[in-house]
Amino acid sequence: MSSVKDWAVPNPVSENRSGLIGKGVDRYEGRLKVTGTAPYAYEVEPPSAPAYGQVISATLARGRIVSIDTAAALASPGVKLVWTHENVPAQAARGERANPRSQRASNPVMASDAIEFYGQTVAFVAADTLENARAAAALVEITYDSQPATVDFLASLDQAEMPPGEEDTEIGNFAAGYAASTVKLDETYFSPIANHTQMEPCATTAWWEDDKITVHTSIQMVKGGQHALAETLAIPSDRVHLITRYIGGGFGGKGQSYDDLTLAALAARELNQPVKVAYTRQQMFQATIHRPAVQMRVRLGAEPDGRLNAFSIEAITHCARNAPFTEHAANFSRSLYAAPNRLTGHRLVKMDLPGAGPMRAPGEATGMLSLECAMDELAEALGMDPIELRIRNEPTVDPETGKPFSVRQLVPCMREGAQRFGWERRHPKPGQVRDGRWLVGMGMAAGIRGNFLLPAKAGLRITADGAVTLLQGMTDIGTGTYTILAQITAETLGVPLDQVRVELGDSDMPPAPGSGGSSGRLQQDRQPLRPVWSCVGLWRTWRSMIRIHPCSGSIRPWSPSQTAISP
Numbered sequence: 303m304s305s306v307k308d309w310a311v312p313n314p315v316s317e318n319r320s321g322l323i324g325k326g327v328d329r330y331e332g333r334l335k336v337t338g339t340a341p342y343a344y345e346v347e348p349p350s351a352p353a354y355g356q357v358i359s360a361t362l363a364r365g366r367i368v369s370i371d372t373a374a375a376l377a378s379p380g381v382k383l384v385w386t387h388e389n390v391p392a393q394a395a396r397g398e399r400a401n402p403r404s405q406r407a408s409n410p411v412m413a414s415d416a417i418e419f420y421g422q423t424v425a426f427v428a429a430d431t432l433e434n435a436r437a438a439a440a441l442v443e444i445t446y447d448s449q450p451a452t453v454d455f456l457a458s459l460d461q462a463e464m465p466p467g468e469e470d471t472e473i474g475n476f477a478a479g480y481a482a483s484t485v486k487l488d489e490t491y492f493s494p495i496a497n498h499t500q501m502e503p504c505a506t507t508a509w510w511e512d513d514k515i516t517v518h519t520s521i522q523m524v525k526g527g528q529h530a531l532a533e534t535l536a537i538p539s540d541r542v543h544l545i546t547r548y549i550g551g552g553f554g555g556k557g558q559s560y561d562d563l564t565l566a567a568l569a570a571r572e573l574n575q576p577v578k579v580a581y582t583r584q585q586m587f588q589a590t591i592h593r594p595a596v597q598m599r600v601r602l603g604a605e606p607d608g609r610l611n612a613f614s615i616e617a618i619t620h621c622a623r624n625a626p627f628t629e630h631a632a633n634f635s636r637s638l639y640a641a642p643n644r645l646t647g648h649r650l651v652k653m654d655l656p657g658a659g660p661m662r663a664p665g666e667a668t669g670m671l672s673l674e675c676a677m678d679e680l681a682e683a684l685g686m687d688p689i690e691l692r693i694r695n696e697p698t699v700d701p702e703t704g705k706p707f708s709v710r711q712l713v714p715c716m717r718e719g720a721q722r723f724g725w726e727r728r729h730p731k732p733g734q735v736r737d738g739r740w741l742v743g744m745g746m747a748a749g750i751r752g753n754f755l756l757p758a759k760a761g762l763r764i765t766a767d768g769a770v771t772l773l774q775g776m777t778d779i780g781t782g783t784y785t786i787l788a789q790i791t792a793e794t795l796g797v798p799l800d801q802v803r804v805e806l807g808d809s810d811m812p813p814a815p816g817s818g819g820s821s822g823r824l825q826q827d828r829q830p831l832r833p834v835w836s837c838v839g840l841w842r843t844w845r846s847m848i849r850i851h852p853c854s855g856s857i858r859p860w861s862p863s864q865t866a867i868s869p
Contacts, residue, residue, distance in 0.1 A: 322793040330784035344505035346518040348576030355579035356435040358425035363451035364654040367415040374441040380434035385426045387412040394536045406530035411561045421588020451654040462649035465628040470647030479612035479643025483603025491672035496593040502550025505580035508566035516543045522552040523816035524775045527559040528809040546807040552779035554660035591659030598672040608694045613641035620651040621658040631669035640697035674747040754819045759812035771803040776814035
């Protein structure tokens, strides 16, 4: 828990007078989901009959399109349009930002005949049914000029370069400190590519009303998707109404928009009717981002008492050739353990692969694995308990900036965990404990995560029937945002939970950072309270003008002949 006070005034969530915070309750949207009535992006009912789109993907990693024969597809039953790079509607150039405050730049689809990665969108078919669209897509014939491609990460490590705008971080003199250390460890760890494989694929349902488009899409960041589409279509962002009510898993992979959003919007405008577009399960592996592979060299130098004298993590990762992204597998370590001599840094290999990007604790998930394995190996070499080794290297201030911690509870966490899990029963030598045929081991690892604080707003609506509605452009990727916000609102205003409604995932609502990097969780804890708390005075005044039926607990309007209930 934080030792920092958020407000000078009492915080109703911290006080938790009604006991709603942390209470086990039915999920706000749970019934809709388990009954199959929660409309995900592809299932939203548009205002009129939709057309269905099918994306066609490149079958090589690098090259150019020599020719595309679409005649058979155009003649196929129910087909409404077939697009390639030769006839796709005009879009803004890649990377353009007409509005300098946009969170995302333009990302046009089928912008040229160049193939940059396997699975890139090279053609698109829209038809009256999904079956007809898929049948027509199979009839499109594409001829390529294949070019040599860089796709093997481990074979390309010699091409690694310093990421743009970055440099290594060194404190003290690592080489000298490592050389002078009594006990040394130098190990290399490897983490492979990982895909998000969300249950719901990326999908969009889109339609136009005059010059404004409404899109229901599966995305973690509402404003990012709205701005990306507006920049790509070269229209003001207020003409894009983006809605994402329910998301079937994100994990970072839906932190950005993809070609399904752009193609649905373009096709809906071209056909003057709603259009639905979804990636297939197979396309999700190439058409969206992934966690890149990482090779990490960890060097630790320690004295016999376990105290680190030198510490280094050097990570090599990869990204798409034209979409720079660095998996910062070393950054987290800069604040985890104390050592006077430190070296951390990254190198990047540009490859002909789909874009790399965030996936569940990007950087930490891969980097902590390597460092914590190395710490365990160092503990074994020293003949020291792994928890004790970590405690002896606990910093009193941030090891690199010297700033004090507002709160840091790693050591109490490890000690309490050891007590709860019976750490004293752990045999220090592996392979000594059996349960029938099974070998049983016991281990531990420390962890650290960035604390991202981003601006957020929320709106509150109170109606005459006593219903309270919280409105926020936040998203719920299945992690319980709807329920948590309902609990916070009810606890803050002092109303029953069933009197609270929550509306999320709409670009017309007060903006929030979205679900990513745990930033959404922090805003749920704090930011929604500010507009809610500012309405408490209004709520108390309004509540003084109503009475509560003593049997049903329902709220009824106050009349002058009745005695008002005090707030």
